[in-house]
Amino acid sequence: MFDIKWIRANAEAFDRGMARRKGEARRAADLLALDDARKAVIATLQDAQERRNALSKEIGQAKAQKDEARAQALMAEVAALKDTIQQGEKQEREADAALRDMLAALPNLPLEGVPDGADETGNQPYFGPNGSETTAAASRPAKPELSFAPRQHFELGEALGQMDFEVAAKISGARFVVLKSHLARLERAIGQFMLDLHVDQHGYTEVQPPLLVRDEALLGTGQLPKFEDDLFFTPHGDGRLALIPTAEVPLTNLVRESIVAEAELPLRFAALTPCFRSEAGSAGRDTRGMLRQHQFNKVEMVSITTPEASIDEHERMLGCAEAVLQKLGIHYRVMALCTGDMGFGAQKTYDIEAWLPGQDTYREISSVSVCGDFQARRMDARYRTAEGKMGYVHTLNGSGVAVGRALIAVMENYQQEDGSIAVPAVLQPYMGGLTSIGGRS
Known part of the structure; x- marks a missing residue:
């Protein structure tokens, strides 16, 4: 299985190697696009998690100040974030699995000196x-x-x-x-x-x-x-x-x-x-x-x-x-x-x-x-x-x-x-x- 970081750093070599394999047309760009989408999901999830953590502190501060109205508003936002985070975690698992499955289906790259041929x-x-x-x-x-x-x-x-x-x-x-x-x-x-x-x-x-x-x-x-x-x-x-x-x-x-x-x-x-x-x-x-x-x-x-x-x-x-x-x-x-x-x-x-x-x-x-x-x-x-x-x-x-x-x-x-x-x-x-x-x- 390939390291997606290696593919990102060696996209041209990856494409040349795959082109030498019979019937393999997978391009590095396809894998990197999938990885980029996965990273975007992770970034959105992390933003939501960081916002939830910040809100938890603000709720504590509002309650300490006996500002019940503000505390209730913040807790409502936390409750809304719960669904966002759960959905984000699900999307992250799906994105990880999609990339892993695509990488697992790729054959190894041939070494230099291996004869080229179709069969x-x-x-x-x-x-x-x-x-x-x-x-x-x-x-x-x-x-x-x-x-x-x-x-x-x-x-x-x-x-x-x-x-x-x-x-x-x-x-x-x-x-x-x-x-x-x-x-x-x-x-x-x-x-x-x-x-x-x-x-x-x-x-x-x-x-x-x-x-x-x-x-x-x-x-x-x-x-x-x-x-x-x-x-x-x-x-x-x-x-x-x-x-x-x-x-x-x-x-x-x-x-x-x-x-x-x-x-x-x-x-x-x-x-x-x-x-x-x-x-x-x-x-x-x-x-x-x-x-x-x-x-x-x-x-x-x-x-x-x-x-x-x-x-x-x-x-x-x-x-x-x-x-x-x-x-x-x-x-x-x-x-x-x-x-x-x-x-x-x-x-x-x-x-x-x-x-x-x-x-x-x-x-x-x-x-x-x-x-x-x-x-x-x-x-x-x-x-x-x-x-x-x-x-x-x-x-x-x-x-x-x-x-x-x-x-x-x-x-x-x-x-x-x-x-x-x-x-x-x-x-x-x-x-x-x-x-x-x-x-x-």
Whole structure:
């Protein structure tokens, strides 16, 4: 969320940034006009309150002087001011809410250097801070060379009898799956491997967060109000709770309404959780298979850091997510998202796209974003320096990675001509030593 004072002082920069965002035409002038109207309401209310206080003193003086007629006239004016003040307080609440709601609906501003573009066609390959395609290629596994026509993951899973969409549809409807036997264990193994990697080698603190969150938590990370239709809600008391669309929500909110000592930063959290999304607006997209599900597992990484360290932390987090694909031996590429394809709360985003032989294309498997102080302002999450100065923290989040999509990538990249699936070496300890699914182990 933006500070209206910052917008007032940087109106041109705000307008330029919003113009770079897809479909965003909000002008600083509109927000400042609303703020001016709010200030006018507050000024009128304050004048009425000051007049009421002055009249109270005059009433006391009139009564002390036994001037009953004047005291009665002054009390009548106070009584009239009561309605004015009550109406003014109501108008102030409404004006505050209107400005807050308008600010809450605004996306974050893109950083300089983020490619301009209207949609995913404007995304650009990213080769790391040194910009070398050669260096990047050296650290990324090669594409598999298959001597047969590759099949898609759902063809492989259904042929093995271990991936069932029909039964899932009978139980829950479309966009669900039942995994069985070794594929179920492989999915669990992938999630456990990734979480262990981030905790043991990348320095993240493992967290098991709530899967149901309040509206305030969703507002803090930017899912509300814009993406309400993409959430699943359940009644709770006099209100409601939402199933998390990503563990980013509870992990980032661990620092809400708090002040962290600078010496404690960065804070790095990781969690393996189910995620739930209604996939509103995705009708007709990826209707076959596991690519777009209402329920899926994901390992999420969140970093809380200082403004000075957030850009370097973004590169570090990208490297942590890339390490998953490297250890799994999955070929991938990294894309710098353009302004029209970035998420609502992001200043800058990298997508990692895994190669899927069955689809003969790359598909997103991780998204890593730096959000600046955008979420921190919505959550009131701050830090204090050793000198006692206060500021808002910067927040970052990234999937490290989506477990279901990693399963898809493993199945399609490690498929064998006979329909079996080789188990990557790094996962075999999690599979009880199993080296192949559907073939000889």
